[in-house]
Amino acid sequence: MTARRTHDAALAALLAVLMVAAILACLAPFAHAASIAGYPSQAERYRRGLVRSARYVFGMGAPIAVLAAQIHQESAWRPTARSAYASGLAQFTPDTVKTMARMHPAELGSAQPLDPRWALLALCRYDARLLGMFTGATPADRWAFALAAYNGGPGWIIRDRAKAKAQGLDHLVWFGQVEAVNAGRAPQFFRENRDYPRRIMLRHQALYLSWGPGVDVEGVQ
Template identity: 35%
Template sequence: MTRAVLAWLLGKLPPLIVCIVMAVAAQHAHAIDLCDQYRATLTREAQAVHGLAAPVPMFISQLRRESSCRAGVTAWDNGRGLAQFMDGTSLHVVRLYPELGAPDPYSPKWAIRALVRYDGWLRERVQGVNECERWAAALKGYNAGLGYVQRAQRLSPTPGQWFGVTEDINAGQSQQNFEYSRRYPRLVLFTEQPRYATWGTTLCLENQR
């Protein structure tokens, strides 16, 4: 239906009905979440890699933060697809996990499979006194690079404590990049994750900082 036809139809309705129609349409548009379409694929892949207690809400929250779950998006820095993989990261991930095949960041299935594996690879290389702190450090590694996290943890008085301690250590980033990457785990875990709490095992929400 063209806008002209829609306008003509609305013009034939009483003003009160027009208001109701527009309000319902606005509510419907607001209710649409592009991430919902990936729930089954993400749950299946996350559980295949991380077990039945996989933090699916965290993974989908990360995709929402990266791309708003838009599979075809390219960022100003050439981050690509759902997971906003840079070209170098895509190549690194397929070297780690040859079963992924050639890099295909604009494919939702490839991006999801790559994200859950790469996040797990990062998690194995950082410290954490519990799963909340460890995944938070891994998320920083995803956004900023693993090296910055490992250096910060080496400088930290309590390297396994991410929030309130190690997250505040700048291990060589520019101030602007440091501030965003410090906030990144908080944005994923505390801003985005609550909306997907019914998707599976959540992290950190029981003692939100």
């Protein structure tokens, strides 16, 4: 009987090992695909949630690649990411968290920036709000204005546009026009703010075009 129990235990252990190996083999292509694409493998965990939130807010033509690229830039898809001023997938500041919860109580409920579902929907809502504040010569310019406002606050972008217009620049064009104008920010914050739209739209967006549409940046220098 002892030998029989030993044999059965060994067989059960072998089957468990084979089952784990089979599961890992099934998951491997997904991790491999993500690594080939160049985005963090954990992004796949939130892909459906982002697509759902993006289409809910922007419609079926939602610029999913830009939104995914923005999360890539903000938190590298880490829902518990924290900085000195912000937290969560979307890296919202406490003031923005409170504002979004107050403006969309039915959709967002209480403020929960570390909840991925909350953060994804709130990011889409906030981007839509910023897009509504700014016009642009092209969709790429308009999104650049909105993204810069997300990073540094819409008040600064409004002042930058006014100063650009006063200087004879095209206040509806971000790239090479308003982008070059500083209405008064400290140099380090100004550089970070100008780099933000470029990283998202010209670098990270390309990694997520397989997820859905992006914003055309052809011709942008």
